[in-house]
Amino acid sequence: MRLKHFLFGLLGVVIVACAGFFAIAWKSAIAPIRPLDRTSFDQALIHKGAMLAAVGNCTACHTQPGGRSFAGSFALPTPFGTIYSSNITPDPETGIGTWSEAAFNRAMREGVSRDGKHLYPAFPFDHFTLVSDEDNKALYAFLMTRPPVKQSPPANELPFPLNIRLVLAGWKLLFFNEGPFQKVASESEEWNRGAYLVNGLGHCGACHTPRNMFGAERAGMHLAGGQAEGWSAPALNPSSPAPIPWTQDSLFAYLRQGWHADHGVTNGPMGEVTGNLGLLPDSDVKTIATYVAALMGTPSPERQQRGEQIRKKIGEDFVLASARTDTPAGRGAAIYQAACATCHDGSRPLPFGGINFHLSSTINAPDAQNAINMVLFGLPAASGRQSAIMPGFAAAMTDEQLTDLLAYLRETFAGQPAWPDVAARAADTRSGKFQVSVRPSDGIERGPDDIGAQDQ
Amino acid sequence: MMRLNVNGAVHEVEADPSTPLLYVLRNDLKLNAAKFGCGMGQCGACTVMVDGKAVFSCLTPIMLLEGRRIKTVEGLGTIDNPGPMQQAFIAEQSAQCGYCIAGMMMRAQALLESKPDATDADIRTALEPNLCRCGTHMRILKSVQRARELMKSASATPVSAG
Numbered sequence: 255m256r257l258k259h260f261l262f263g264l265l266g267v268v269i270v271a272c273a274g275f276f277a278i279a280w281k282s283a284i285a286p287i288r289p290l291d292r293t294s295f296d297q298a299l300i301h302k303g304a305m306l307a308a309v310g311n312c313t314a315c316h317t318q319p320g321g322r323s324f325a326g327s328f329a330l331p332t333p334f335g336t337i338y339s340s341n342i343t344p345d346p347e348t349g350i351g352t353w354s355e356a357a358f359n360r361a362m363r364e365g366v367s368r369d370g371k372h373l374y375p376a377f378p379f380d381h382f383t384l385v386s387d388e389d390n391k392a393l394y395a396f397l398m399t400r401p402p403v404k405q406s407p408p409a410n411e412l413p414f415p416l417n418i419r420l421v422l423a424g425w426k427l428l429f430f431n432e433g434p435f436q437k438v439a440s441e442s443e444e445w446n447r448g449a450y451l452v453n454g455l456g457h458c459g460a461c462h463t464p465r466n467m468f469g470a471e472r473a474g475m476h477l478a479g480g481q482a483e484g485w486s487a488p489a490l491n492p493s494s495p496a497p498i499p500w501t502q503d504s505l506f507a508y509l510r511q512g513w514h515a516d517h518g519v520t521n522g523p524m525g526e527v528t529g530n531l532g533l534l535p536d537s538d539v540k541t542i543a544t545y546v547a548a549l550m551g552t553p554s555p556e557r558q559q560r561g562e563q564i565r566k567k568i569g570e571d572f573v574l575a576s577a578r579t580d581t582p583a584g585r586g587a588a589i590y591q592a593a594c595a596t597c598h599d600g601s602r603p604l605p606f607g608g609i610n611f612h613l614s615s616t617i618n619a620p621d622a623q624n625a626i627n628m629v630l631f632g633l634p635a636a637s638g639r640q641s642a643i644m645p646g647f648a649a650a651m652t653d654e655q656l657t658d659l660l661a662y663l664r665e666t667f668a669g670q671p672a673w674p675d676v677a678a679r680a681a682d683t684r685s686g687k688f689q690v691s692v693r694p695s696d697g698i699e700r701g702p703d704d705i706g707a708q709d710q
Numbered sequence: 711m712m713r714l715n716v717n718g719a720v721h722e723v724e725a726d727p728s729t730p731l732l733y734v735l736r737n738d739l740k741l742n743a744a745k746f747g748c749g750m751g752q753c754g755a756c757t758v759m760v761d762g763k764a765v766f767s768c769l770t771p772i773m774l775l776e777g778r779r780i781k782t783v784e785g786l787g788t789i790d791n792p793g794p795m796q797q798a799f800i801a802e803q804s805a806q807c808g809y810c811i812a813g814m815m816m817r818a819q820a821l822l823e824s825k826p827d828a829t830d831a832d833i834r835t836a837l838e839p840n841l842c843r844c845g846t847h848m849r850i851l852k853s854v855q856r857a858r859e860l861m862k863s864a865s866a867t868p869v870s871a872g
Contacts, residue, residue, distance in 0.1 A: 645751025
């Protein structure tokens with residue numbers, strides 16, 4: 255009898271729990287609206303929305319390379335499978351043309367689509383929940399006045415049970431904190447604005463914060479260095495790998511123009527980010543730099559000193575270590591001299607010359623992935639504009655040669671032991687087992703004075 | 711002294727191991743098909759094949775290439791007996807000034823050897839790194855499409871060189 259009671263009791267608990275879960279998980283549809291008259295939106299609001307869409311880098315995921323703007327279908331590789339982005343043009347059938355502003359706000363704030371479906375956190379609603387009502391209003395005005403495009407994304411390639419969207423309600427229970435941005439009273443207005451942009455619409459943590467096994471950003475590891483689209487996104491906190499510590503000024507210049515003489519050019523998915531940030535008013539880019547510089551903190555005296563030493567080294571003539579054939583670094587030295595040094599130790603300055611590796615965060619990074627990506631795939635030119643470029647060496651260099659080269663670069667330019675897993679990583683990167691998005695460079699609107707760029 | 715396998719023959723070359731392959735091909739081996747364009751891997755005029763893949767020979771030092779198979783346009787056929795890729799480019803009269811054509815043929819050859827059924831879109835994507843300043847892109851694309859069909863039919867009949 256006791257067992258029977260227990261079983262009934264258990265059943266009751268399970269039913270209540272399920273009912274509770276469904277009560278939370280179930281999201282109602284928001285009624286569709288008739289397509290809006292594009293002229294009904296205020297021009298200033300649309301312009302504000304365009305700036306905000308640039309902060310959010312919306313186009314990067316919601317546009318296929320070479321495709322129509324914001325029409326979606328971009329394949330985003332994740333550790334769980336490939337997710338295809340949705341069409342956010344105002345097409346009523348395949349886009350968000352029937353979404354009311356309330357539906358748009360709910361998607362941003364809760365990660366739920368107009369019809370009540372939970373959205374995958376590849377759409378960073380965990381950041382967008384911080385976006386203010388006014389900013390969502392402007393974003394809505396901007397998106398609803400884009401040319402509508404009829405285009406539906408392919409079905410996501412996700413294994414069971416991740417292909418069941420209800421699972422996402424559980425994910426949200428565990429990892430999602432809904433709610434608007436909270437100002438920190440003890441910090442400046444500028445810092446707060448930067449924090450709002452970085453952690454909200456800018457969703458920097460989506461790449462720069464490490465994720466747990468469920469794909470959620472790890473609590474307590476805010477901007478401590480993460481991964482995205484086959485690239486390692488460096489730490490933006492005190493453990494930044496930059497040989498010369500970042501400053502507010504260098505961050506501003508880098509984010510504004512896509513390169514900085516102390517740090518090199520943006521590459522991988524970051525090229526698009528700086529390309530978009532270049533459209534913003536300088537004041538907004540400055541607030542982002544203020545916040546990130548504060549997060550990195552004042553570098554220790556040792557780091558400062560090391561930065562100064564590196565500056566001195568760059569001024570000196572580089573003496574090549576004698577190339578020996580009996581050590582990996584020795585063989586790598588010969589490859590560096592023959593294949594890399596012309597640009598990376600040449601007379602042409604950044605951004606059109608290669609970075610001196612003493613300055614390279616990539617060579618100083620905890621893992622070899624970005625260095626492998628760069629050597630194999632290079633940096634494709636920006637379309638129709640001046641830009642930094644690098645040819646890829648995937649077909650020219652074997653994994654063994656790449657291993658030797660990186661051993662040399664690590665030893666000579668970072669003063670650190672070789673990464674242990676270069677050959678295995680390189681093989682997986684080549685085969686596509688480890689997917690890497692190769693993106694063009696951020697175009698350089700204006701180069702240094704001495705290399706023929708035109709003054710206005 | 712380095713040994714390089716070019717078009718199936720092993721050559722011993724005296725050049726410094728850091729010399730770009732393009733210079734060795736043209737100056738030491740007198741294989742003049744591959745051209746010097748930009749010297750930065752940005753135009754594709756110097757494209758040759760290494761182990762079946764297209765590489766920019768202008769920035770590939772020969773030290774990387776010992777024991778690997780290098781192929782140039784000279785390895786695709788002869789004037790009297792042109793290979794399918796060459797036949798196609800002759801038939802479509804793709805060359806305007808012709809400077810880019812050797813590179814175009816080698817990148818197209820690398821594509822069709824690894825993907826005999828390459829679609830027209832594949833061809834466009836694959837040839838993207840190679841530039842042509844005369845504007846003969848449409849004829850180049852037609853040539854590669856023709857080469858694809860020729861390479862599929864075993865009985866590709868040579869056309870006379872003219």
